[in-house]
Amino acid sequence: MTAPKGMESFAFETYSFKHRWPGSQQDALDIESLTLAKGERMLLRGPSGSGKSTFLSALSGVIDIPPGHVRISGHDLGHLSGSKRDRFRVDHIGLIFQMFNLIDWLSPLENVLLPCRFSRRRYDQAGPNPTATAQRLLAELGLSDERLHFAPSNELSVGQQQRVAAARALIGTPALILADEPTSALDDATKAQFIDLLERECRATGSALLFISHDKGLEKHFDRVEDMTQINRAYCSC
Amino acid sequence: MLNLGIRSLLNRRFVVALTVLSIALSVFLVIGVERLRTSAKESFARSASGIDLIVAARGDPVQILMGTVFGVGSAGPGIGWHSYEEITGLPLVEWAVPILLGDNHRGFPVVGTTTDYFDRFRYGGGKALEFASGNAFAAASGAVVGSEVAARFGYSTGTSIVNAHGAGTVAFDMHDEAPFVIVGVLAPTGTAVDRTVIVSVEGFDRLHRGSHDDGDETLDPFGTAAENNAPSEKLDYGTSKATGQGTQQSESESEDRYMPSRINAVYVGLTDRAAVLSVQRVIDEYLPEPLTAVLPNVALLQLWSITGAAEAALLAMAFAVALAGITGMIVMISASLDARRREFAILRSIGAAPRRIFALIVVESLLVTAIGIVLGLIVLNLVSVLLEPWFTGAFGFILDSRLLSLHEGFLVLAILVAGAGASILPAARVYRMTLVDGLAFRL
Ligand SMILES: Nc1ncnc2c1ncn2[C@@H]1O[C@H](COP(=O)(O)OP(=O)(O)OP(=O)(O)O)[C@@H](O)[C@H]1O
Numbered sequence: 001m002t003a004p005k006g007m008e009s010f011a012f013e014t015y016s017f018k019h020r021w022p023g024s025q026q027d028a029l030d031i032e033s034l035t036l037a038k039g040e041r042m043l044l045r046g047p048s049g050s051g052k053s054t055f056l057s058a059l060s061g062v063i064d065i066p067p068g069h070v071r072i073s074g075h076d077l078g079h080l081s082g083s084k085r086d087r088f089r090v091d092h093i094g095l096i097f098q099m100f101n102l103i104d105w106l107s108p109l110e111n112v113l114l115p116c117r118f119s120r121r122r123y124d125q126a127g128p129n130p131t132a133t134a135q136r137l138l139a140e141l142g143l144s145d146e147r148l149h150f151a152p153s154n155e156l157s158v159g160q161q162q163r164v165a166a167a168r169a170l171i172g173t174p175a176l177i178l179a180d181e182p183t184s185a186l187d188d189a190t191k192a193q194f195i196d197l198l199e200r201e202c203r204a205t206g207s208a209l210l211f212i213s214h215d216k217g218l219e220k221h222f223d224r225v226e227d228m229t230q231i232n233r234a235y236c237s238c
Numbered sequence: 239m240l241n242l243g244i245r246s247l248l249n250r251r252f253v254v255a256l257t258v259l260s261i262a263l264s265v266f267l268v269i270g271v272e273r274l275r276t277s278a279k280e281s282f283a284r285s286a287s288g289i290d291l292i293v294a295a296r297g298d299p300v301q302i303l304m305g306t307v308f309g310v311g312s313a314g315p316g317i318g319w320h321s322y323e324e325i326t327g328l329p330l331v332e333w334a335v336p337i338l339l340g341d342n343h344r345g346f347p348v349v350g351t352t353t354d355y356f357d358r359f360r361y362g363g364g365k366a367l368e369f370a371s372g373n374a375f376a377a378a379s380g381a382v383v384g385s386e387v388a389a390r391f392g393y394s395t396g397t398s399i400v401n402a403h404g405a406g407t408v409a410f411d412m413h414d415e416a417p418f419v420i421v422g423v424l425a426p427t428g429t430a431v432d433r434t435v436i437v438s439v440e441g442f443d444r445l446h447r448g449s450h451d452d453g454d455e456t457l458d459p460f461g462t463a464a465e466n467n468a469p470s471e472k473l474d475y476g477t478s479k480a481t482g483q484g485t486q487q488s489e490s491e492s493e494d495r496y497m498p499s500r501i502n503a504v505y506v507g508l509t510d511r512a513a514v515l516s517v518q519r520v521i522d523e524y525l526p527e528p529l530t531a532v533l534p535n536v537a538l539l540q541l542w543s544i545t546g547a548a549e550a551a552l553l554a555m556a557f558a559v560a561l562a563g564i565t566g567m568i569v570m571i572s573a574s575l576d577a578r579r580r581e582f583a584i585l586r587s588i589g590a591a592p593r594r595i596f597a598l599i600v601v602e603s604l605l606v607t608a609i610g611i612v613l614g615l616i617v618l619n620l621v622s623v624l625l626e627p628w629f630t631g632a633f634g635f636i637l638d639s640r641l642l643s644l645h646e647g648f649l650v651l652a653i654l655v656a657g658a659g660a661s662i663l664p665a666a667r668v669y670r671m672t673l674v675d676g677l678a679f680r681l
């Protein structure tokens with residue numbers, strides 16, 4: 001489980017990884033090799049059903065994976081039991097979803113601090129005062145109005161909610177940020193602003209970013225652009 | 239998890255409040271019924287514990303016990319004074335005090351007896367009556383009041399009181415021509431004595447000669463002593479051997495000890511409790527007047543066996559309400575699960591293992607049950623304190639005022655465990671749900 005020498009330079013690595021959903025007739029994923037270097041930002045594109053979200057589930061350790069195929073920061077996910085993967089996830093990964101990222105009954109600030117509550121590592125890495133760090137992150141993401149930090153989360157606009165979700169993914173500097181179409185519910189202006197801010201924060205914290213999106217014109221924010229149709233051999237467009 | 243559980247419940251505070259209320263109602267009923275049962279039994283047993291035998295005119299032991307010791311129901315047709323003297327003379331009888339019943343003072347029963355009553359009566363396992371102030375009556379117009387009577391009406395020694403004819407709360411006929419002066423106030427005993435006015439046999443009887451002259455005994459729906467005044471004197475002449483006197487008025491007032499024609503019952507204490515059955519047999523079978531000697535504890539057992547079915551029904555009802563309360567909580571939690579799938583997926587994405595989400599659900603229902611229990615107990619104790627005076631007056635026993643007895647504690651624990659146990663159902667569903675959903679919740 002400890003990171004072998006020389007492999008720590010990757011945020012994630014997958015080698016000859018196949019996944020089939022239970023009850024399905026065919027593989028949903030068949031990836032020969034895909035890696036993301038530390039601090040690297042990758043845009044992952046692909047048509048609907050090409051397995052992007054499935055790949056994200058595999059990286060975040062939600063689905064069972066045999067040993068030897070997926071590593072996060074040098075740790076083989078296949079070696080971890082279910083609940084250890086849950087702990088591992090919060091320690092090393094920040095997740096942003098398409099929408100409905102926040103727990104309604106917690107304030108935005110409390111939502112941002114959630115990973116620190118569940119992970120010692122994230123707490124320790126969030127600086128001497130995690131609350132101050134959370135507020136700084138929110139401010140840097142354009143939510144400097146402190147009233148918004150304590151307002152009910154469901155009163156925030158969708159764009160504001162996504163930025164709170166980004167702050168939650170970023171707090172405590174996890175090695176890898178996974179974002180599954182976080183901008184698809186946003187209008188163009190908000191979308192551009194969101195990606196700008198996310199890119200800036202990832203640069204600042206040094207977290208690697210895997211960003212899934214259908215949207216065109218986002219390439220300039222990323223070091224690399226990959227297409228799921230090229231990567232996933234299980235998906236054929238025929 | 240506890241903190242998150244509280245926050246999550248606060249978010250749904252309206253439904254949660256309703257559920258808490260239903261649990262509180264369950265606890266209120268279960269503990270309330272249980273408390274009623276045990277209080278009644280304890281209080282009744284306490285009141286009668288110092289009396290070895292209660293002798294009254296032949297009748298049903300339970301009725302005799304209820305009528306004499308607790309002042310509930312009819313006091314019976316009464317027995318002749320000569321029987322009292324015969325009982326006093328029996329071997330093994332250590333003491334015997336006559337009891338006259340049938341009057342009330344502002345709803346509290348009035349007992350006519352001798353001063354022996356204060357020396358002899360024992361309660362709660364051998365405790366003697368004590369005076370909080372004053373002492374026993376010396377004159378016929380003296381009265382001693384129980385602690386509750388004194389507290390209720392603010393009586394103290396020297397207060398003049400007037401009694402009413404009849405056993406109920408409704409005064410049928412005020413004996414205002416014959417007032418009493420309070421000479422003593424008893425210390426609290428936690429028995430029926432607390433709500434009793436005790437006067438001398440003479441003082442008690444004097445009233446009834448008065449009311450007899452007025453000729454309005456027909457208003458009395460209870461078979462009280464007054465109604466029996468006229469026939470009793472005939473009976474007296476026929477059977478009385480011990481005293482063999484003429485009319486009450488001329489004879490007794492000249493004597494140093496007053497003798498009424500009729501009394502309602504005799505409390506008997508024995509020198510040897512083990513002989514109680516043989517003394518009972520002598521009284522039942524060999525005395526000239528048809529009498530029944532009641533062993534209070536046996537009569538109580540009989541009473542409990544009669545009320546047993548009703549108790550069981552009451553308890554079953556209370557538990558049914560508890561079941562409904564817990565079911566309501568499970569329904570509340572289950573109904574919210576689908577709406578909360580998103581919440582669980584988010585919790586998982588930030589590292590909550592499925593079993594932590596399982597724990598969240600259990601913690602939530604534990605909280606709801608615990609708050610419900612606390613609320614139910616608070617309300618129950620408030621209600622107990624508030625209703626206590628009325629209750630004691632209406633049913634003749636003292637409500638247990640302990641916050642929570644050990645036995646009740648077990649019941650409460652059982653409800654708590656049932657609440658937490660039942661939550662395993664929805665929690666298990668959440669567990670499976672989070673495993674299947676993963677992070678890819680759908681809406
Ligand atoms: N939980 C699941 N159980 C079973 N099959 C699933 C599950 N999730 C996805 N699949 C299947 O796996 C395949 C890949 O789906 P996936 O969600 O990864 O696609 P995607 O690239 O994210 O598409 P989209 O762009 O629409 O989000 C699809 O055929 C889908 O039906």
Ligand SMILES: [Mg+2]
Nearest residue numbers: 052053054180
């Ligand atoms: Mg998807």
